[in-house]
Amino acid sequence: MTQNDTVTRILNAAETLFAEKGFSETTLRSITEQANVNLAAVNYHFGSKKALIQAVFARFLNPFCVLLDSNLDAFEAQTTKQTTDLHGVLGVLERTLLASLTGDTSQERLSIFLRLLGLAYTQSQGHMRRFLKSNYDVTYKRIVSVIQESNPDVSENDLFWRIHFAVGSMIFTFSSIESLRAIANNDLHTDNTVPDIVKMLIPFIEGGINRRLVAP
Amino acid sequence: MTQNDTVTRILNAAETLFAEKGFSETTLRSITEQANVNLAAVNYHFGSKKALIQAVFARFLNPFCVLLDSNLDAFEAQTTKQTTDLHGVLGVLERTLLASLTGDTSQERLSIFLRLLGLAYTQSQGHMRRFLKSNYDVTYKRIVSVIQESNPDVSENDLFWRIHFAVGSMIFTFSSIESLRAIANNDLHTDNTVPDIVKMLIPFIEGGINRRLVAP
DNA sequence: ATACGTTTGAAACAACTGTTTGAAACAAAG
DNA sequence: CTTTGTTTCAAACAGTTGTTTCAAACGTAT
Secondary structure: OHHHHHHHHHHHHHHHHHHHHOOOOOOHHHHHHHHOOOOHHHHHHOOOHHHHHHHHHHHHHHHHHHHHHHHHHHHHHHOOOOOOOHHHHHHHHHHHHHHOOOOOOHHHHHHHHHHHHHHHHHOOOOHHHHHHHHHHHHHHHHHHHHHHHHOOOOOHHHHHHHHHHHHHHHHHHHHOHHHHHHHHHHHHOOOOOHHHHHHHHHHHHHHHHHOOOOOO | OHHHHHHHHHHHHHHHHHHHHOOOOOOHHHHHHHHOOOOHHHHHHOOOHHHHHHHHHHHHHHHHHHHHHHHHHHHHHHOOOOOOOHHHHHHHHHHHHHHOOOOOOHHHHHHHHHHHHHHHHHOOOOHHHHHHHHHHHHHHHHHHHHHHHHOOOOOHHHHHHHHHHHHHHHHHHHHOHHHHHHHHHHHHOOOOOHHHHHHHHHHHHHHHHHOOOOOO
16 A cells, blocks of 8 residues: 555654654654655645654554553563562563564664653643643553552652653653763763663662662 | 843743743744844844854853852862762752752742753754853763762763763753643642752662662 | 546645844943 | 944845645546
8 A cells, every 4th residue: 555655654754853853843844855755745644743743652652552551461460569569560661662662673763762752741842742641641650550559668759759750861861862872982982782771771760769768 | 231131131031931842942033022122132132043042051051060160179178089979969969059040939940940951952952962062061071070989889881871860860850840740739639849859859869870780 | 448536746825934134213422 | 412333123034834735646446
């Protein structure tokens, strides 16, 4: 089907360019040029630029949420609530994140995925936040409650903020990972791969979330 | 002086609108309208929109870096290198951050400041990154080396990434703090102030950076 | 082959962008 | 008052943006 071909070519080009330059800075002309389709194709197939942005997110988030849900089912079935530990939950998250990005260039797509998420949080506060909230809120709420079960001794409010601190460290890191890797390479002469960085990030998050508050 | 008045009115309006909508999404017409100045005033006083963006950052970062530098001098004078601990360094950072934002609305300005920083990292990868690098790299490198002194047993590479995980958690949190507070208020019926959140964030960062890697 | 709904194509549209212009208003000094 | 340099103003400029239009090309059932 030539329609499907055009649609996916637009999605691929949009995904790359959005991650590179942001939403407002990416023009429909640059997208359709890179996709080798006519300018009018975007408005014909998606209706508007806003709808195209949402379609790019949906192509990522729909399979991810489905996979995460089933992985959480399996995880909860194999462990009782008492033994639910943060390390296990984060393991499920990490594996789902990597597995949901199929294909040979999964490393790059992980960065793109998280960079787009970061852009959605900072940029374009209007329609994207509503779109994410109305489509993926149930999955978000579930992962929060699972983490809460693994830390019953920390107050709900504290845990809520620690989770978002952790989300922030992850999104920020991968949003600017190209420049961070360049700095590390230049200053420290190290060349960390994306899995390397994930292996450092997960313990950081564990340490931050599990941290006991000490009296000053 | 009416010139200075126009300049600061433009800077105030630009600062607010940039933080609200981002750089590309904010038009010069909306800035000059909110500042009650003529449209041409921006190009007359600053030269271009890019230069205006950099001026907004300079107004924040210049006093902050000067203050941080002297605070680090005082901190290093009062403690030997052996006793340099992460807790103390983060305390200096926190106090400098809050103190550099003078005025009665310091809470709001802290959010605006960090939100702009986050935008500079994700959006507009070109001129802003060069501007930040060429103007504030010495201060950045100093704070990194001080943290490294406080954690001599962690490898340079690990510490580099943990520092950026921490920066990410801070920037991300304050970039979207309005919506996060709204969610917390709606879901948990809590109303955390900005200092409350800082008090939770600092221990999180300490826990993440100090975290010992455990064998799986 | 004919007819019909779908998809593509080139061109134009209206709106908005940052920037420039040149005259007017202003302030300060001779 | 006149002159000088600085600042403001309304208007226009040239370029780009997302979107629309409508005819041509396409694929597919009758």
